[in-house]
Amino acid sequence: MNDHLHFLARHAAAxxxxxxxxxxxxxxxxxxxxxxxxxxxxxxxxxEPQKGGTIRMGLQGGSTxxxxxxALSTNMVALMMIRLWGESLVELxxxxxxxxxxxxxxxxxxxxxxxxxxxxxxxxxxxxxxxxAEDVVKTMERHSGEDTKSGALGIMRGIKNVSAxxxxxxxxxxxxxxxxPYLLADYHLVIQPNGGLDDPTAAIxxxxxxLKDVDMGVRIVxxxxxxxxxxxxxxxxxxxxVINDNTARVAALQSGQVDMIDRVPPRTAKLVxxxxxxxxxxxxxxxxxxxxxxxxxxxxxxxxxxxxxxYGINRQEMVDKVLNGYGSVGNDSPINSSYPMFTPAxxxxxxxxxxxxxxxxxxxxxxxxxxxxxxxxxxxxDAAALFQQSCASAxxxxxxxxxPNDGYWSEVWNAQPFCTSYWGGRPTQxxxxxxxxxxxxxxxxxxxxxxxxxxxxxAARAELDTAKRTQMYADMGEIQRNEGGLICPMFNDxxxxxxxxxxxxxxxxxxxxxxxxxxxxxxxxKA
Amino acid sequence: MPLVIxxxxxxxxxxxxxxxxxxGLIFAGTIILPxxxxxxxxxxxxxxxxxxxxxxxxxxxxxxxxxxxxxxxGLVQGDLGTALTSGRxxxxxxxxxxxxxxFLAFWAAIVAVPLAIFLGLLAVRFRERWPDKAISGVTxxxxxxxxxxxxxxxxxxxxxKLGWFYPTATAFRPDxxxxxxxxxIALPVATLTLVVLAHMMxxxxxxxLNVMQSAYIETAELxxxxxxxxxxxxxLPNAIAPIVNVVMLNLAYxxxxxxVIEVVFVYPGMGQYLVDSVSKRDVPVVQACGxxxxxxxxGMNMIADIVSILSNPRLRHxx
Numbered sequence: 001m002n003d004h005l006h007f008l009a010r011h012a013a014a015x016x017x018x019x020x021x022x023x024x025x026x027x028x029x030x031x032x033x034x035x036x037x038x039x040x041x042x043x044x045x046x047x048e049p050q051k052g053g054t055i056r057m058g059l060q061g062g063s064t065x066x067x068x069x070x071a072l073s074t075n076m077v078a079l080m081m082i083r084l085w086g087e088s089l090v091e092l093x094x095x096x097x098x099x100x101x102x103x104x105x106x107x108x109x110x111x112x113x114x115x116x117x118x119x120x121x122x123x124x125x126x127x128x129x130x131x132x133a134e135d136v137v138k139t140m141e142r143h144s145g146e147d148t149k150s151g152a153l154g155i156m157r158g159i160k161n162v163s164a165x166x167x168x169x170x171x172x173x174x175x176x177x178x179x180x181p182y183l184l185a186d187y188h189l190v191i192q193p194n195g196g197l198d199d200p201t202a203a204i205x206x207x208x209x210x211l212k213d214v215d216m217g218v219r220i221v222x223x224x225x226x227x228x229x230x231x232x233x234x235x236x237x238x239x240x241x242v243i244n245d246n247t248a249r250v251a252a253l254q255s256g257q258v259d260m261i262d263r264v265p266p267r268t269a270k271l272v273x274x275x276x277x278x279x280x281x282x283x284x285x286x287x288x289x290x291x292x293x294x295x296x297x298x299x300x301x302x303x304x305x306x307x308x309x310x311y312g313i314n315r316q317e318m319v320d321k322v323l324n325g326y327g328s329v330g331n332d333s334p335i336n337s338s339y340p341m342f343t344p345a346x347x348x349x350x351x352x353x354x355x356x357x358x359x360x361x362x363x364x365x366x367x368x369x370x371x372x373x374x375x376x377x378x379x380x381x382d383a384a385a386l387f388q389q390s391c392a393s394a395x396x397x398x399x400x401x402x403x404p405n406d407g408y409w410s411e412v413w414n415a416q417p418f419c420t421s422y423w424g425g426r427p428t429q430x431x432x433x434x435x436x437x438x439x440x441x442x443x444x445x446x447x448x449x450x451x452x453x454x455x456x457x458x459a460a461r462a463e464l465d466t467a468k469r470t471q472m473y474a475d476m477g478e479i480q481r482n483e484g485g486l487i488c489p490m491f492n493d494x495x496x497x498x499x500x501x502x503x504x505x506x507x508x509x510x511x512x513x514x515x516x517x518x519x520x521x522x523x524x525x526k527a
Numbered sequence: 528m529p530l531v532i533x534x535x536x537x538x539x540x541x542x543x544x545x546x547x548x549x550x551g552l553i554f555a556g557t558i559i560l561p562x563x564x565x566x567x568x569x570x571x572x573x574x575x576x577x578x579x580x581x582x583x584x585x586x587x588x589x590x591x592x593x594x595x596x597x598x599x600x601g602l603v604q605g606d607l608g609t610a611l612t613s614g615r616x617x618x619x620x621x622x623x624x625x626x627x628x629x630f631l632a633f634w635a636a637i638v639a640v641p642l643a644i645f646l647g648l649l650a651v652r653f654r655e656r657w658p659d660k661a662i663s664g665v666t667x668x669x670x671x672x673x674x675x676x677x678x679x680x681x682x683x684x685x686x687x688k689l690g691w692f693y694p695t696a697t698a699f700r701p702d703x704x705x706x707x708x709x710x711x712i713a714l715p716v717a718t719l720t721l722v723v724l725a726h727m728m729x730x731x732x733x734x735x736l737n738v739m740q741s742a743y744i745e746t747a748e749l750x751x752x753x754x755x756x757x758x759x760x761x762x763l764p765n766a767i768a769p770i771v772n773v774v775m776l777n778l779a780y781x782x783x784x785x786x787v788i789e790v791v792f793v794y795p796g797m798g799q800y801l802v803d804s805v806s807k808r809d810v811p812v813v814q815a816c817g818x819x820x821x822x823x824x825x826g827m828n829m830i831a832d833i834v835s836i837l838s839n840p841r842l843r844h845x846x
Binding site (some may be wrong): 058063064065066067147148149150151153154201215216217218219241242243244245247248251252254255257258406407409410442 | 577581584614620679682683695792793803807809
């Protein structure tokens with residue numbers, strides 16, 4: 001439905017707009033009175049957040065070895081901590097657009113080469129210091145410096161110069177990039193006083209909460225930041241407990257020890273949902289489970305062989321059996337409907353005849369070695385076994401080799417020619433393609449080298465006309481689908497669960513799990 | 528008496544030499560782990576520049592022998608180094624973790640050891656009759672089930688279904704009142720007890736049964752003592768050496784072998800710390816944990832040896 005109407009409905013529900021005005025505006029937007037009325041009621045019921053109380057969450061992925069330095073954050077627990085204490089310049093909103101955080105607004109030069117971000121006035125860090133444009137500049141410098149270890153280094157590379165201009169931050173790029181604000185929503189790039197150069201692990205930022213008690217890999221307690229500029233955050237206290245064991249995490253939720261958990265195992269999600277006081281939420285996202293082939297290594301340097309394998313995979317079966325239905329089928333491109341300028345292509349189906357045809361044409365004979373490990377994605381060995389079976393009926397002899405979990409990302413992924421892997425996705429097409437499919441990308445894990453694809457990517461990046469850009473991305477998706485080294489059978493949903501004690505869950509948010517990691521701040525304890 | 532002191536000194540010196548050898552093994556073991564620390568810290572999102580920067584900063588480019596010697600030097604002075612991943616002092620992080628692990632192990636031992644010995648005595652008293660068979664059957668069954676499964680089963684029934692105890696130990700706070708702490712570790716303690724019970728119980732039973740064949744037991748029975756009195760007053764003291772041995776082995780297990788239980792119940796002990804550090808290749812932490820575990824194990828076995836020396840006149844006065 002129309003985003004603007006949703007916006008109005010929220011306002012009406014929050015008493016910022018009278019019902020009569022809302023109905024009139026909805027009608028002007030072309031909605032029937034009945035539809036608008038239903039929307040208003042649902043928003044009104046969902047609204048009315050309660051203040052106070054404690055929200056406790058049990059999350060997977062935290063470790064004793066985590067650092068509070070946002071540059072080194074890699075997992076969900078680290079992300080959640082950053083969300084609590086800090087903010088980036090801008091942030092992805094529920095509908096996939098951008099909201100200003102530390103930056104109040106931003107604008108681009110006509111060629112998308114120079115971007116100006118206006119820093120929100122009068123906001124302070126949790127140590128009481130005012131936020132200045134200089135702090136933002138230093139933050140950008142810390143993440144892009146020569147000796148940085150930042151996970152955001154890749155996206156900072158295209159930035160030529162960052163400078164403060166009064167209350168504005170001006171970012172100059174090497175080449176035009178219409179997606180720059182999306183890149184700056186990256187969670188590593190949280191704004192710290194003096195860029196965090198003095199003490200990167202101080203956890204001082206402009207976020208709605210302040211960390212009070214940190215026992216890394218065990219538990220984190222945060223309390224409401226009384227001086228936060230915005231209206232985010234309902235609970236007085238948020239407690240985060242690291243529970244890496246799946247069974248223990250679900251048990252903690254069922255018994256009421258925690259109020260929300262992430263990563264409900266798809267195999268048991270339906271059983272968990274049956275419990276009376278628990279709601280399981282499935283949110284589609286850009287993450288995908290993949291099989292990747294090196295396009296420059298025999299036998300995968302032959303496109304017919306790649307096509308044979310693409311036709312030899314049964315995508316629906318994988319969604320049903322590996323994801324237990326908590327996901328959607330992929331189409332050999334890393335892009336799905338969670339991206340802003342997505343154009344669906346014709347769905348590729350399992351077709352043993354075509355697979356056999358392409359195999360014959362490729363002239364390949366003998367077995368093909370596929371490496372896998374549970375570390376590449378949950379259920380990867382099962383998926384590999386399913387792939388092996390579906391290939392067998394097409395006459396393709398797939399040999400599955402199980403690799404140790406330890407060291408999989410350093411020894412197998414991006415090193416061996418054919419393996420299982422996982423991509424968490426990126427907020428925009430440009431970022432996803434630039435990260436992994438541009439011929440010069442560090443993580444070009446399919447060794448994809450296509451001149452036309454590269455040209456289109458650079459052209460699309462500089463294109464501010466959305467219609468033209470959408471067409472370019474559709475063309476690139478087609479190239480990738482028919483020539484690339486990516487076999488993408490499925491996109492996994494984020495499966496989270498909350499207890500009845502909490503209200504305010506929003507369905508179908510974009511970005512990360514748990515409402516883009518804002519669930520503990522946007523949800524509230526019911527009175 | 529000087530002979531005993533010499534024997535004890537020998538034992539302790541042997542223990543220290545063993546510990547030194549173990550330190551070499553631990554260091555070698557951590558070096559041959561696949562993958563490198565920098566890659567593991569940065570994960571899938573590592574760029575070559577970031578990797579090179581991190582590697583240089585962590586001193587991974589220096590030769591292994593030099594790293595071992597400087598590590599050993601620090602170790603002797605009680606300095607465990609700093610964690611590669613978080614940059615925190617390892618000694619500081621470990622002391623809290625170790626005391627948590629010891630707390631759990633202590634309470635599991637308080638429950639398990641007397642219970643095992645009592646059940647062992649009971650089994651001897653009623654040997655080959657139904658109490659003996661029931662005790663053996665139940666304890667053997669509980670040792671045969673994988674410990675994590677016992678944990679899950681207890682968690683499901685007593686935590687989720689009945690709601691008597693916390694299903695996980697996430698409520699555990701090192702600075703809470705004793706009763707609150709005990710409440711939060713009830714299920715892990717129960718699980719550990721079930722895991723170590725059978726071994727100690729069976730050993731107690733076997734050791735005492737062995738002594739029960741002796742002539743002086745017959746004398747005691749002829750003297751008119753009842754069954755349990757004979758066992759407690761005459762058989763048990765003479766069977767103490769093997770019992771102490773198996774108890775010490777199990778105590779060592781309670782400290783170093785609880786990795787799985789700690790992970791399942793989310794208990795912030797050494798095991799969880801070690802698992803996290805191994806998967807991130809945080810070598811100094813793994814080494815520190817390894818050396819502490821080795822010290823506990825060697826120490827416990829040394830105590831067992833010493834107790835059996837002291838309790839056995841033949842070992843006390845070797846010919």
